[in-house]
Amino acid sequence: MFNNIKHQKETIDDFSIERTKRTEAYNMKSNHFHDGYEIYYMFKGERFYFIKDRTYHVRAGDLVLINMYDMHKTTEAYSPSHERLLINFRPDYIQTMTNGMEEKFYEIFQTFPVLRLNVREQGSLESILRKMIKEYEDKKEGYQTYLKLLLVEMLLYIYRHIKKNKIKPMEYHNSLHEKVSEIVRYINNHYMDLLTLHSLSKQFHISPYYLSRIYKKVTGFSFVEYLNQVRINEAQKLLKTTSLSVTSIAEKVGYENPTHFGRVFKKVTGISPLKYRKTFL
Incomplete structure (x- = not known):
């Protein structure tokens, strides 16, 4: 069993990806914000996630989108065990590969920060995420370019999902x-x-x-x-x-x-x- 071990982390220029699995209590020691965008996906477990002006109860299968400069911090929910994937990237990282779509992609970070996906949607998103994980584990020739392509694919998937569905703000926990x-x-x-x-x-x-x-x-x-x-x-x-x-x-x-x-x-x-x-x- 993994015990508070931080798995694979990759940093390429203005992009980073990190997968972490923990089985003991953990709370972020400090609040923070970025001059870039953050994508957080919960594979297993649950967390409380403070974003900008409220706290969300994030569960397995939830996707979290953090806009630039939005303060955020995660704390323990009801179980310390959890597994998540974290992606950070700066705006200009994908600019050359989006054919003018980058502004539309950035709009997704200005909607509701937590998306509760159904089982089919989770499968589609996790398929992209697992490809990303495999790419930086194997590090075959051209993996940096493929990681960038996969990020664009994921952003396009999220953008279409938001446009297709009437996303509503999550209810307060209490x-x-x-x-x-x-x-x-x-x-x-x-x-x-x-x-x-x-x-x-x-x-x-x-x-x-x-x-x-x-x-x-x-x-x-x-x-x-x-x-x-x-x-x-x-x-x-x-x-x-x-x-x-x-x-x-x-x-x-x-x-x-x-x-x-x-x-x-x-x-x-x-x-x-x-x-x-x-x-x-």
């Missing part, structure tokens, strides 16, 4: 998840304001202690951890896309003290705001 999602959306829309646990507790008529406890339970984040991550996420975008000063960006994302902003930014990203900006010059 009323507690729905309430926390409401709080998360409020934070996402007001991160630039002076937000505290006490101000939120007044806004939603919940005691600070209870709010802190349910927020961590449902999302996997503490309130402060999540708020800082949202703010730093926005700061990264501004550092990459504008010429605003670090002080101005700090103020825009909710930090009154630029020094404190710098400390939080480095804690989250590992580098200072100025060094981060220089990497994109």
Whole structure:
């Protein structure tokens, strides 16, 4: 039996694929987001998956689509045992092979993030995934090109599936998840304001202690951890896309003290705001 072993992982330029099987308890240690797209497929087991503003109960046969910069994190559901496949790729990875379809493919990451597939649909998708796994295991001549072709095939399959079916948002796991999602959306829309646990507790008529406890339970984040991550996420975008000063960006994302902003930014990203900006010059 495999025990918390990470199977096959392949990274090619702007693409990575990783298959993992675990039999012991595991929770992602940190929240994160990417400047690329993520596809997560659950072969076996179940997980709670926080994406952007709510938590989903992901089960075997579910397909998860993570848009660029959407914060996400998985935590244990009711059983620690699970097996999943994870694919990450940057937008320009498939651009030369899509004949102008890439924008339509990227649209699938802006719909509902979790697709619950039926048995036939699972079989079709898993057929493509198993080919991908075999390609990077065998590494025959031209496997990088074939992996890219298989990714395009999978994206086209998902795109057609969404267009063909009337996809509806998944129901909340319970009323507690729905309430926390409401709080998360409020934070996402007001991160630039002076937000505290006490101000939120007044806004939603919940005691600070209870709010802190349910927020961590449902999302996997503490309130402060999540708020800082949202703010730093926005700061990264501004550092990459504008010429605003670090002080101005700090103020825009909710930090009154630029020094404190710098400390939080480095804690989250590992580098200072100025060094981060220089990497994109």
